[in-house]
Amino acid sequence: MTALETRSLHHCFGGIQGYYQHPSTVIGLPMRFSVYQPPQAKDHAVPVLFFLAGLTCTEETFMIKAGAQRYAAELGLMLVTMDTSPRQTGIPGETDAWDFGAGAGFYLDATQTPWSKHYRMESYITQELRNIIIEQFPADPNRIGIFGHSMGGHGALTLALRYPDLFHSVSAFAPICAPIRCPWGQKAFSHYLGENPQDWQPYDTTALLQAGHRIPNLLVDQGFNDQFLTTQLFPEALEQACDAAGQQLTLRYHQGYDHSYYFISTFVGEHLQYHRAQLG
Numbered sequence: 001m002t003a004l005e006t007r008s009l010h011h012c013f014g015g016i017q018g019y020y021q022h023p024s025t026v027i028g029l030p031m032r033f034s035v036y037q038p039p040q041a042k043d044h045a046v047p048v049l050f051f052l053a054g055l056t057c058t059e060e061t062f063m064i065k066a067g068a069q070r071y072a073a074e075l076g077l078m079l080v081t082m083d084t085s086p087r088q089t090g091i092p093g094e095t096d097a098w099d100f101g102a103g104a105g106f107y108l109d110a111t112q113t114p115w116s117k118h119y120r121m122e123s124y125i126t127q128e129l130r131n132i133i134i135e136q137f138p139a140d141p142n143r144i145g146i147f148g149h150s151m152g153g154h155g156a157l158t159l160a161l162r163y164p165d166l167f168h169s170v171s172a173f174a175p176i177c178a179p180i181r182c183p184w185g186q187k188a189f190s191h192y193l194g195e196n197p198q199d200w201q202p203y204d205t206t207a208l209l210q211a212g213h214r215i216p217n218l219l220v221d222q223g224f225n226d227q228f229l230t231t232q233l234f235p236e237a238l239e240q241a242c243d244a245a246g247q248q249l250t251l252r253y254h255q256g257y258d259h260s261y262y263f264i265s266t267f268v269g270e271h272l273q274y275h276r277a278q279l280g
């Protein structure tokens with residue numbers, strides 16, 4: 001069993017907010033994650049929600065800024081967040097840009113050197129971290145949902161589409177819907193996956209839908225005043241892909257809201273209620 005170092009524990013709405021570090025065999029370096037255990041977890045295994053954060057974030061960002069613990073405590077949901085990339089890999093230039101490298105792992109397994117040695121966030125989440133949560137926390141493995149924001153919204157959608165047996169509910173805030181078509185995605189994918197766009201398709205939500213991948217239901221919230229709406233996110237491409245595929249989608253636009261955690265914190269309660277209903 002993986003040895004966890006507990007970095008800190010905090011009482012929160014009757015439950016426990018914990019921050020952890022462990023030597024990751026998948027990443028080949030230490031990784032950090034955090035878990036909110038609701039009060040119900042003292043008595044029995046509870047459903048779990050993985051939250052994947054966006055560019056520049058860490059395992060702390062959502063737990064500190066989203067205000068989700070109040071709702072998780074009411075609904076009996078465990079929350080899990082992880083860092084957004086490996087750190088201190090020694091790769092030259094890893095921290096030069098905020099939208100690539102450290103803090104920008106894009107929730108995939110890189111195939112190109114030098115990134116392929118450590119940048120393996122897909123396997124980290126779907127295998128190692130999932131196993132840690134199931135084995136070392138009071139988590140119900142048959143009721144695991146996933147959601148995320150921006151780069152993490154892309155991660156949640158693509159992992160849910162690629163691993164329908166592992167993730168039983170999915171939603172997103174302002175996701176990058178078509179990374180193969182936007183500058184953030186093109187920059188990351190060309191370095192992590194190589195120059196051939198054909199190799200990017202398994203990590204693009206619209207391409208996965210076109211290829212026949214499906215999820216039972218999908219909730220997406222998007223602010224109209226999002227500074228990245230027209231340059232990076234392309235929710236209209238998601239809508240078109242879902243329409244063409246016959247994929248259920250509830251896409252809600254919100255006047256005035258931007259890309260920030262003020263937007264996330266406004267709607268996070270509704271996302272937790274949605275997942276609780278989906279997970280049963």
Ligand SMILES: N[C@@H](CCC(=O)N[C@@H](CSC=O)C(=O)NCC(=O)O)C(=O)O
Pocket residue numbers: 053054055056057061065098149150151152259260261
């Ligand atoms: N540093 C950048 C802004 C970076 C940013 O907005 N990051 C978002 C996610 S963007 C897509 O994945 C975020 O969640 N930031 C954390 C936060 O606390 O807001 C810049 O200078 O524009």
